[in-house]
Amino acid sequence: MRIVYVTRSFPYEKKETFLIPELRFLKKEGHEILIFPCGEAKRVINRDAEQFLDSTRVIITKRASTIAALFKNFFIHPLICLRFLAFMLGSKSYHRFVTRARIFVKATVASEIVKKWEADHIHAYSSSEPATMALYISKFTGIPFSFTAHRFDILENEILSTKLKKTLFVRFVSEDAVNLFREVTGIEPGDKGKVIHLGVEVPGYNQIDKKEDGKVILCPANLLRVKGHVYLIQAMLILKKKGIDFELWLAGDGPLRESLEEFVDHLHVRDCVKFLGYVPHNELLKFYEGNKVLMVVIASVDLGKGEREGGLSIALMEAMSYGVPVVATRVGGIPELLTEDTGILVKDKDPKALAEAIERIFKDKQLRMSLGKAARARIEKHFSVEKNASYLLELFKSNSFQVS
Numbered sequence: 001m002r003i004v005y006v007t008r009s010f011p012y013e014k015k016e017t018f019l020i021p022e023l024r025f026l027k028k029e030g031h032e033i034l035i036f037p038c039g040e041a042k043r044v045i046n047r048d049a050e051q052f053l054d055s056t057r058v059i060i061t062k063r064a065s066t067i068a069a070l071f072k073n074f075f076i077h078p079l080i081c082l083r084f085l086a087f088m089l090g091s092k093s094y095h096r097f098v099t100r101a102r103i104f105v106k107a108t109v110a111s112e113i114v115k116k117w118e119a120d121h122i123h124a125y126s127s128s129e130p131a132t133m134a135l136y137i138s139k140f141t142g143i144p145f146s147f148t149a150h151r152f153d154i155l156e157n158e159i160l161s162t163k164l165k166k167t168l169f170v171r172f173v174s175e176d177a178v179n180l181f182r183e184v185t186g187i188e189p190g191d192k193g194k195v196i197h198l199g200v201e202v203p204g205y206n207q208i209d210k211k212e213d214g215k216v217i218l219c220p221a222n223l224l225r226v227k228g229h230v231y232l233i234q235a236m237l238i239l240k241k242k243g244i245d246f247e248l249w250l251a252g253d254g255p256l257r258e259s260l261e262e263f264v265d266h267l268h269v270r271d272c273v274k275f276l277g278y279v280p281h282n283e284l285l286k287f288y289e290g291n292k293v294l295m296v297v298i299a300s301v302d303l304g305k306g307e308r309e310g311g312l313s314i315a316l317m318e319a320m321s322y323g324v325p326v327v328a329t330r331v332g333g334i335p336e337l338l339t340e341d342t343g344i345l346v347k348d349k350d351p352k353a354l355a356e357a358i359e360r361i362f363k364d365k366q367l368r369m370s371l372g373k374a375a376r377a378r379i380e381k382h383f384s385v386e387k388n389a390s391y392l393l394e395l396f397k398s399n400s401f402q403v404s
Helices: 019-028 049-054 066-074 078-087 094-117 129-141 154-158 160-167 173-185 227-243 257-267 282-287 314-321 351-363 365-383 385-398
Strands: 002-007 034-035 121-124 145-149 170-172 192-195 216-220 246-251 271-277 295-299 328-330 345-346
Touching: 002 019, 002 094, 002 129, 019 049, 019 385, 034 049, 034 094, 034 246, 049 170, 049 282, 049 385, 078 094, 078 227, 078 282, 094 129, 094 295, 094 351, 121 385, 129 160, 129 216, 154 173, 160 173, 160 227, 173 192, 216 282, 227 246, 227 351, 246 365, 257 271, 282 314, 295 314, 314 328, 314 365, 328 351, 345 351, 351 365
Parallel strands: 002 034, 002 121, 121 145, 145 170, 170 192, 216 246, 216 295, 246 271, 295 328, 328 345
Antiparallel strands: none
């Protein structure tokens, strides 16, 4: 099968790396992939993404061939082009107008490439700009499309009602995402809404029984408000006052780096908190493979509609697949991932609850072992990329969609 993927920026930059296991599985199964990022070609930061560069086509908007393709499309599809022009003119800001214009140009050029490539299906990895681009590639080519909806993209509500009407199906990454879709659009997805979790590659070996006692708490999360680092750092102060010997490793970077470092100094926990900065994905997995991490903690918070945590955490899934015990907060789709016996869930914005959960895992080796075993089993059963990507592939093959 020949599948087109429309992304925000992948394989460039740091985002959308959760795509890698799925794309790798599809290629391993013998399917061909063609990737169109909505953005421009930039630096590839994740080494695992380099393998997809040969399958990527970046549309340069300022080229004579692009202008020619636009005129050709206006001649062949005048009504579609005029409707999109009206859509652009309805933009509420200049930035939105420019963005929509850029997406239309890219969709026009991409449609020519997609037709020549003889693609079977188009899938967008976000319900915002990528889904808009996929929708119009589909209109120009007659090839069915679908899209994945997370959370941040649903909040943008970029013609979601139109996309739902025209798409083959919507892949929601969690039940929480389905509920948010209903809340934002007032529309019931119905049979077109499919909950298919993101998946991870489960390591072929089990190190749970070999795990040694340690003191490293790993937080693999970008330094953003929604990740709740301030509450986790406050929890470290509570643990330090209790005399618990630990190290908190913050693996990630972001705009809060400077303020968080100042906060660490203010609380006098610099001796037990390390800022690792951006850690390449393969290096992060080596922490688990080498038994360097006692537990993983992500203290995400709900800051309201404009800034809410995404779906199910890939970072938590990966730790669980290695049998690493995890602590997380009840926000977004995380409660769909963690059950009582596979990890510890606490209320968000609660340093005391975080500290108590972390202390329980520190002091109870049997609990660590049982959580690790149950966590790995849950990932194998419900969140492996093989299972979830196979289901997605079956939907791609259904093709019961007529473009109109």
